[in-house]
Amino acid sequence: MLRKSKKNAHFFRHLKGSKENYSKLVCVTAYDYTFSKLLDESGVDIILVGDSLGMVVQGHPNTLSVTLEQMIYHTQCVSRGVQEAHLCVDMPFMSYQVSPEEALRNAGRLVSEGGAHSVKLEGGIAIAKTVEKIVSAGIPVLGHVGLTPQSFHQLGGYKVQGKTVSAREALLKDALALEDAGAYALVLEGIPAEAAQAITEKLKIPTIGIGAGPHCDGQVLVLQDLLGLNTDFKPKFVKSYSSLSTLVKEAVTQFSTEVRSSRFPTQEHSFYAGS
Numbered sequence: 001m002l003r004k005s006k007k008n009a010h011f012f013r014h015l016k017g018s019k020e021n022y023s024k025l026v027c028v029t030a031y032d033y034t035f036s037k038l039l040d041e042s043g044v045d046i047i048l049v050g051d052s053l054g055m056v057v058q059g060h061p062n063t064l065s066v067t068l069e070q071m072i073y074h075t076q077c078v079s080r081g082v083q084e085a086h087l088c089v090d091m092p093f094m095s096y097q098v099s100p101e102e103a104l105r106n107a108g109r110l111v112s113e114g115g116a117h118s119v120k121l122e123g124g125i126a127i128a129k130t131v132e133k134i135v136s137a138g139i140p141v142l143g144h145v146g147l148t149p150q151s152f153h154q155l156g157g158y159k160v161q162g163k164t165v166s167a168r169e170a171l172l173k174d175a176l177a178l179e180d181a182g183a184y185a186l187v188l189e190g191i192p193a194e195a196a197q198a199i200t201e202k203l204k205i206p207t208i209g210i211g212a213g214p215h216c217d218g219q220v221l222v223l224q225d226l227l228g229l230n231t232d233f234k235p236k237f238v239k240s241y242s243s244l245s246t247l248v249k250e251a252v253t254q255f256s257t258e259v260r261s262s263r264f265p266t267q268e269h270s271f272y273a274g275s
């Protein structure tokens with residue numbers, strides 16, 4: 001885990017050049033104040049306001065309907081819980097694809113109104129110019145290649161990418177283009193471990209994997225998956241470190257039982273005029 005002073009994009013960008021400071025990066029998503037405070041106190045390096053909120057908060061089947069206003073709102077909530085971690089936010093679908101100018105304006109809003117420290121964009125060579133524009137305005141960018149959920153329809157679903165030699169070469173070119181454009185790190189999602197290893201070895205900036213094997217310079221998970229809160233579906237790359245869904249149901253069931261049997265509230269949880 002990195003110290004507070006080292007949780008910034010400049011430091012992440014140069015992390016691999018520094019043997020004494022090198023430590024794998026830990027990134028977890030958050031969408032609200034309560035959990036962001038807990039993640040921050042747990043010492044994660046990067047808190048990501050992911051557009052996965054479209055699924056885990058809003059209940060949609062994918063991330064495509066999430067708006068810029070919603071991302072700003074959730075980033076504001078999360079930023080109030082952040083003291084030490086780096087706060088990155090996803091640029092939602094169609095907030096950066098139309099033109100580099102529009103992308104910069106929207107990235108600026110996520111920073112100035114939302115309180116984000118950096119923004120994440122999905123895509124490779126096709127968005128390199130946009131990344132360059134945002135970075136040259138002073139806003140750090142986290143890249144994201146491989147299985148890019150905003151291209152759900154183009155990819156034909158959530159499928160592992162980079163399985164063929166040519167697809168792996170294309171992925172590497174995308175990754176290098178983002179590094180050249182000034183990205184401080186790169187999320188590698190849903191690609192074979194060998195492909196992630198090859199990219200990680202070629203890049204000077206750190207890679208942060210999700211479903212990309214053990215060789216990346218860091219790992220990211222969606223909070224609800226990590227905590228075992230998501231009962232809808234569990235992909236192979238997810239490890240749940242708790243079973244919060246069971247704990248939540250047990251707690252609420254006990255509350256219901258006590259209310260229905262008049263065992264809650266007791267005197268201990270009640271106010272009295274005379275005391």
Ligand code: KIV
Pocket residue numbers: 029048049050051052053090187189210220221222
């Ligand atoms: O939206 C998200 O949560 C993400 C991470 C899973 C990398 O992009």
